Amino acid sequence: MKRGKKYNEVVKLVDKAMLYDANDAIDLVQKTSVTKFDATVEAHIRLGVDSRHADQQVRGAVVLPHGTGKTVRVLVFAKGDKAEEALAAGADFVGAEDLIPKIQNENWFGFDVAVATPDMMGVVGRLGRVLGPKGLMPNPKAGTVTMDVTKAINDIKAGKIEYRLDKTNIIHVPVGKVSFGSEKLEQNFQTLMSAIIKAKPSAAKGQYLKSVVLSTTMGPGVKVNPAKISE
Template identity: 75%
Template sequence: MKHGKKYNDSIKLIDHLKQYDPEEAVDLVLQTGKAKFDETVEISVRLGVDPRHADQQVRGAVVLPHGTGRTIRVLVIAKGDKAKEAEEAGADFVGAEDMIQKIQQENWFDFDVCVATPDMMGMVGRIGRVLGPKGLMPNPKSGTVTMDIARAVNDIKAGKVEYRLDKTAIIHCPIGKVSFGKEKLQENLNVLMEAINKAKPAAAKGTYMKSVYLSSTMGPAVRVNPLKF
């Protein structure tokens, strides 16, 4: 793959044989995030678990202290008082059967997170085949199946992110934007890594955190020392 001049200049700043302290890594990502738009800063964590086993899954959600820099559109599937609660909390879309039909019939996905009350999950299950592959299926572990609708909406709007293993045992998660600066990115990074550490499955053997990389949207990846978390 051919890279541009900015990328090639940036890559010279990084020693790919070195594992940087988190503070140094954040600094380097900010130095190498040279795109004309406000790049997202993302972390990739390879874990020493086997995602094929149910008892070695790593999944959860955490509210980043400074958010992600993205405006998140929230769909709430609920009825009655819970629907009203969702509207008052600032949900972007609220409904029940009408929203499920809209997704089914119009292939509508103009939302980033779907929250549902437990009593609606039987109905939501009908569209699980389309929500699941897009990562939009409500789940109790991520706090998106709940009776506390107001809190769920407020947390998501405040910068709640979901982290989960992919098939290759890697977690990819945004921690903010280049414009956040070093301190805010560092605080978000620390909160996320603490949550991933706490989510270590009892069945995990050997080294839990195998490797950690930090990068901006268009910049090169910086290797971070996993022992520093």
């Protein structure tokens, strides 16, 4: 892949063999951001688990103290009073069975997170094949299947992010924007890492944090020393 001149210049600032302390890594990813827009800072965390086993799954959600810097559109599957509550709490879209053809047939995905009340999961389940692969399926572990729709919406709008393993046992999540500055990014990163460390499955053996890399949109990856990340 051919890289631009600016990228080739900033990549020289990163020592590929070095494991940086978190604060140094955060300073470096900001310095090496090459985009004209306010880039997202992302964490890529490889865990010493095998996601093929149910007892080694790592999945959950955490509210980042400074949010992600992104406006999140929330869709709520609910009826009656709960639908009204969702609208009052600031949901962007609220519906029930009427949303199925819109999503299934019209291929509409104008939302970032889906929340559902438990009684709606029979309806939502019919969308599993389309919502699942996009990571949009409501899930009790992530707090997106709940009767407390107000709390779910407030948390999501405040900067709640979901983390889950991909097929290669890596978690990919945003931790903020370059414009946040080092202090806010570091607080967001530490909050995320504490949640992931606490979510360690009892079946996981050996080194849990295999590798941690921070990067910005289109910027080079900076390795963080996993041994120096604490709860």
